Amino acid sequence: MTPDTKLMSTITLAPMEGVVDYLLRELLTEAGGIDLCVTEFIRITDYQLPTQTFHRYCPELKHGCRTRSGTPVHIQLLGNSPERLAFNAVKVTELGALGIDLNFGCPSKTVNRHNGGAALLQYTGLLYDIVSAVREAVPDTIPVTAKMRLGYLDSELAIANAKAIEQAGAASLVVHARTKLQGYKPPAHWQELVAIREAINIPLIANGDIFSVEDALKCREVSGCNDIMVGRGVLRNPDLPAAIASNIQNDDPDAQWQRSLALIKRFTEKVAQVPEDPEQEHPYLITDPRRYLDGRLKQWLSMMGKSSVQARQLFEQVKQQTSIQDISNIIQEAG
Numbered sequence: 001m002t003p004d005t006k007l008m009s010t011i012t013l014a015p016m017e018g019v020v021d022y023l024l025r026e027l028l029t030e031a032g033g034i035d036l037c038v039t040e041f042i043r044i045t046d047y048q049l050p051t052q053t054f055h056r057y058c059p060e061l062k063h064g065c066r067t068r069s070g071t072p073v074h075i076q077l078l079g080n081s082p083e084r085l086a087f088n089a090v091k092v093t094e095l096g097a098l099g100i101d102l103n104f105g106c107p108s109k110t111v112n113r114h115n116g117g118a119a120l121l122q123y124t125g126l127l128y129d130i131v132s133a134v135r136e137a138v139p140d141t142i143p144v145t146a147k148m149r150l151g152y153l154d155s156e157l158a159i160a161n162a163k164a165i166e167q168a169g170a171a172s173l174v175v176h177a178r179t180k181l182q183g184y185k186p187p188a189h190w191q192e193l194v195a196i197r198e199a200i201n202i203p204l205i206a207n208g209d210i211f212s213v214e215d216a217l218k219c220r221e222v223s224g225c226n227d228i229m230v231g232r233g234v235l236r237n238p239d240l241p242a243a244i245a246s247n248i249q250n251d252d253p254d255a256q257w258q259r260s261l262a263l264i265k266r267f268t269e270k271v272a273q274v275p276e277d278p279e280q281e282h283p284y285l286i287t288d289p290r291r292y293l294d295g296r297l298k299q300w301l302s303m304m305g306k307s308s309v310q311a312r313q314l315f316e317q318v319k320q321q322t323s324i325q326d327i328s329n330i331i332q333e334a335g
Ligand SMILES: Cc1cc2nc3c(=O)[nH]c(=O)nc-3n(C[C@H](O)[C@H](O)[C@H](O)COP(=O)(O)O)c2cc1C
Pocket: 014, 015, 016, 017, 018, 019, 039, 040, 041, 076, 103, 104, 105, 106, 147, 176, 207, 208, 209, 210, 229, 230, 231, 232, 233
């Protein structure tokens, strides 16, 4: 199989715990180019989680499991018990999920200590059991997919793991082209995706270090994968998926910053719409709005600051602020 010459087939917005939630999914998918979103991981340590937990991670469940602009959202589950994952997958499917994604890539020490996320890449048989339990439990019409890294300490099991995931019935596989040990250290090893892609028949979605249209084209050329998942690149530049989809690089950084700033302002405005009655459900948030401006917005701005001077300056201005009002004022006055 060689990559064809047409543009990317699909672009998935990467799940990013602590940053990409309902509100960001709404804003980022409006900018165009994103075909699919995945929720932050929902940790499954028990049998049936309360409905409210699923709605908190994925308010889109109440609206056909799509963002306002119509992009489907799949639910990501993280855990190591095939039975518990299957049980909750059924529950969230009954709540309206359009697809279930299984997390085999999280490098967090806490998650790995409990044998979750990337730690599972050491146990090919367990990966098989998890995917097949979930696959068998949910209706055939619901795709079950997986997201993994090249491996835990090394990539020795990469092909065996990918094959096990395929044989267990996964519809597609995302591979973040690094091991857990490599963390986020550049570069992503796109060339290691070639052997995995050649070993399986389900779509392999390439992920890691796509920050520009050139990166997307290079990743496809090196890996042979037509489908990609992009995370931090979209947070740095919300126009990136549309630019990749149309193969047009927007190279005017000032115009790009103005569009990014407009999104940041809309994010801040939406967060500030706190209902007077605390019992009343916020249209966008389920947790304390301070966590959004103090946590998620700062996280987003600091990521954007990696490629934009203006974002870095704005981040410096809000970094020490904790009051919603002060942060909102600084953002709204930014020009
Ligand atoms: C802040 C942050 C949170 C993340 N949370 C998740 C997550 O919940 N589930 C998951 O599968 N991957 C998660 N990831 C990994 C990303 O989905 C992606 O694989 C990784 O960032 C590499 O892609 P990128 O270079 O395009 O960002 C997270 C990454 C970051 C930076």
